[in-house]
Amino acid sequence: MSDESDYDDVVDLNALPDDELVEQMQDDLYDGLRDEVIEGTQILLKRNWKPAVILKDALVGGMTIVGVDFRDGILFVPEVLLSANAMKGGMEILRPLLSATDNVSAGKMVIGTVKGDIHDIGKNLVKMMMEGGGFEVIDLGINQSVGDFFAAIEEYKPDIVGMSALLTTTMPYMKVVIDEMVAKGIRDDFIVLVGGAPLNEEFGAAVGADAYCRDAASTVDIAKEQMALRQAAVS
């Protein structure tokens, strides 16, 4: 997004009008500049922006661009991680304020990396973007068994169960969890989303998930669609 000359310019964030500041924050997030994103977040708060709006416009907006460029092969994992780290910096400021001012949750999700798999970079990105999208997310961590998922379902009563895997050898475990949900007669009580580098839509359908999510940004959209479908079916 930014060319090299941008790095030579010292931008006084305080001097920018709101719209330019948001645009600059998206650029800074894209470039993984955590300190600048934190500073921008603080400035917008001082200007009486609502935390939810800062989150949506500056942070999620910026991270969505990162997601698109990652999908299109313009950005790679290291850059995405730096951007995510910058977004996390802003979110750490906003999170306590959000809980105090914006109690309306878009839905609740439990998410974990399945048994046998310790990879969590993608899962952590999804967690962050889902939180940015207004969802309450309970992160179960890595190497989660059927029992772990069921315990979390019982405890948190989520709307969405999310499963992640990076390995070809571990992705079939998603079917084990879903089959167990079917066996217990609770499958239709939850939206099941699956994701991970070796997965695809065909796999998601074959294991019985509601949807395959190809990246963190699209997960938010898919989750919202699925929630809307579910609510429409109930009403």
Add this chain to the structure above:
Amino acid sequence: MDNSTATIIPFPTLNIIACGALAKELIALKSLNHLQQINISCLPARYHNTPKLIPDAVDKKIELIKSRNDGKILIAYGDCGTGGLLDAVIEKHNLLQENLVERLPGAHCYQFFAGQQAFIDIQEEEIGSFYLTDFLVNQFESYVWKSLGLDKNPELLELYFSNYKRLVFLAQTNNEKLTKLAETCANRLNLKFERIYTGYGDLEKSLNNFNAGEIPIVQIQPKLYAS
């Protein structure tokens, strides 16, 4: 004058499409076993980090080989993170010509170097194992360190490796220098170090069986998402 004509029956051509990370080992095995009739064709080893590029690239190579000879084709890849899409390419070609294309068994090169069961045992012993082969130790700087952006952003190390506990060097050769280098890699990643000598493992067995025309040792994994 002897008018009889000797009929020379040539060895059938065998083709291997391999990950560049296996090139050295395959060439060594070809030479050791005098397998002149085997053609080795490699794809870039960097696909190790971008597995989505593997199926299409293999598909194109198969088409190219088919336009040149009728020999069987061994795909010297594991599933390698393609999520079954590499096997789909193989199935497509086998539908047109039965048993034309085979693949090495297992999910990754680690698995066929170590051997199927041995690899499962190693993984079950410590789920947080990060694997290197001779190739990856030699290419650690470019294929691991730089490709993960750790040269420019060492702070990402924790994000990438915090769930790993040990580095397992699956050694194809007994090379003290390489072992020391592998240990240095483990130190850089803040992981415990372990070396397991595998030799060429199932790669050698598969190559010999392929050459002998024995099909079954190399088999496609069952469909991952079969019900």
